[in-house]
Amino acid sequence: MFRLAEMKALIASGENSSVEFKSALVREESLAKEMVAFSNTQGGVILLGVEDDGSISGLQDSPHREEWVMNIARNNVIPPLQVGYQEYEFEGQCIAVVDIPRGRDKPYQTLDGKYLTRVGSTNRMATQAELLRLFQASGAFHFDATGVPGTGIRDLNLSKIAAYFERYEVIFTEESEEDKRLLLMNSDILTPEGEVTVGGLLVFGIPIARHLPQSGIAFAHFAGCEITDELVDKQMIQGPLDHQIDTGVAVIKNNWRMPSTIVGTKREPTGFVYKDKVFRELLTNAVVHRNYAIHGSQVRVFMFDDRIEFRSPGRLPNTITVEKLKVGVSYAVNPILVKFMDNLRYIDHLGRGLPMVYQEATKSDKLVEFKEVGEEFWVILGR
Numbered sequence: 001m002f003r004l005a006e007m008k009a010l011i012a013s014g015e016n017s018s019v020e021f022k023s024a025l026v027r028e029e030s031l032a033k034e035m036v037a038f039s040n041t042q043g044g045v046i047l048l049g050v051e052d053d054g055s056i057s058g059l060q061d062s063p064h065r066e067e068w069v070m071n072i073a074r075n076n077v078i079p080p081l082q083v084g085y086q087e088y089e090f091e092g093q094c095i096a097v098v099d100i101p102r103g104r105d106k107p108y109q110t111l112d113g114k115y116l117t118r119v120g121s122t123n124r125m126a127t128q129a130e131l132l133r134l135f136q137a138s139g140a141f142h143f144d145a146t147g148v149p150g151t152g153i154r155d156l157n158l159s160k161i162a163a164y165f166e167r168y169e170v171i172f173t174e175e176s177e178e179d180k181r182l183l184l185m186n187s188d189i190l191t192p193e194g195e196v197t198v199g200g201l202l203v204f205g206i207p208i209a210r211h212l213p214q215s216g217i218a219f220a221h222f223a224g225c226e227i228t229d230e231l232v233d234k235q236m237i238q239g240p241l242d243h244q245i246d247t248g249v250a251v252i253k254n255n256w257r258m259p260s261t262i263v264g265t266k267r268e269p270t271g272f273v274y275k276d277k278v279f280r281e282l283l284t285n286a287v288v289h290r291n292y293a294i295h296g297s298q299v300r301v302f303m304f305d306d307r308i309e310f311r312s313p314g315r316l317p318n319t320i321t322v323e324k325l326k327v328g329v330s331y332a333v334n335p336i337l338v339k340f341m342d343n344l345r346y347i348d349h350l351g352r353g354l355p356m357v358y359q360e361a362t363k364s365d366k367l368v369e370f371k372e373v374g375e376e377f378w379v380i381l382g383r
Contacts, residue, residue: 147195
């Protein structure tokens with residue numbers, strides 16, 4: 001519930017990405033569009049009885065107004081949406097606050113099939129890329145299963161594939177060309193049309209960046225605590241995901257400067273450093289669970305004097321929250337990548353990775369923070 005001062009501040013700030021004003025005479029279709037746009041984005045509130053300019057017009061007495069709003073959320077939004085409703089007395093007038101949560105079953109659409117998102121104080125039709133991300137967040141579509149245009153078996157490292165299948169006692173090199181093709185298709189490395197899948201290319205591809213320029217890890221080390229401080233080191237790590245992870249761990253350790261002292265005949269570190277498994281887990285999580293449908297944005301690792309940040313493109317899936325990650329709730333935006341990297345022993349399906357990171361940081365009294373910022377998921381570790 002809002003207090004009077006909070007209500008005044010909300011109205012005074014005007015319409016924005018999370019606040020919409022609506023007259024009491026709003027039509028069902030218009031209210032449903034606002035609900036769809038908010039639920040497909042980050043949620044928000046609709047103030048009924050407030051005009052676009054922030055003036056209070058109020059609501060007429062009606063014993064069924066809450067039921068009317070709830071019916072719109074259930075019947076005019078697909079899939080149905082659960083919303084909150086509360087009426088307030090404000091400046092001698094009655095107004096209602098309709099609380100629209102961030103949707104758990106994205107994407108939402110209106111009865112006439114419009115997928116809308118909230119941008120600033122306006123709603124707009126979702127672009128193809130935005131719609132793709134919404135379906136991916138719902139689990140109805142997995143980008144890593146799609147074929148990469150212009151690719152084929154020639155773009156795969158067949159020696160690496162042969163080593164991969166050896167663990168299943170399959171001698172890939174002794175198979176016929178047709179059986180090789182079928183094996184690659186059944187393993188989700190190739191599509192039925194003969195293109196390499198996004199997941200297959202990211203693990204077994206050569207070269208990768210030419211076809212998927214959004215792949216890779218951008219590392220930057222700053223001499224200070226701000227992104228504007230002097231740059232100490234900058235590297236672009238590319239190649240298959242296992243190579244990116246191993247190289248990324250080495251780069252971080254090389255840049256993690258620590259004081260040391262001589263003990264006997266050996267130099268011993270006297271500062272704090274995380275175990276390798278912490279860096280390995282965070283890099284694995286970043287490259288495996290990122291949204292590869294977001295073009296032009298790599299995984300970024302920023303090292304500062306007081307912290308290190310792992311920034312991965314893409315928000316968490318519909319049913320996952322930051323709090324759930326701390327206790328081991330796992331998710332698979334890219335199930336094919338998860339399968340490959342699990343078989344390569346980089347991850348497991350038990351959801352133990354991020355809880356381990358959280359525990360390692362907290363037991364050492366270091367900052368650890370998981371959060372969503374725009375279209376990215378961040379993990380921040382204190383140094």
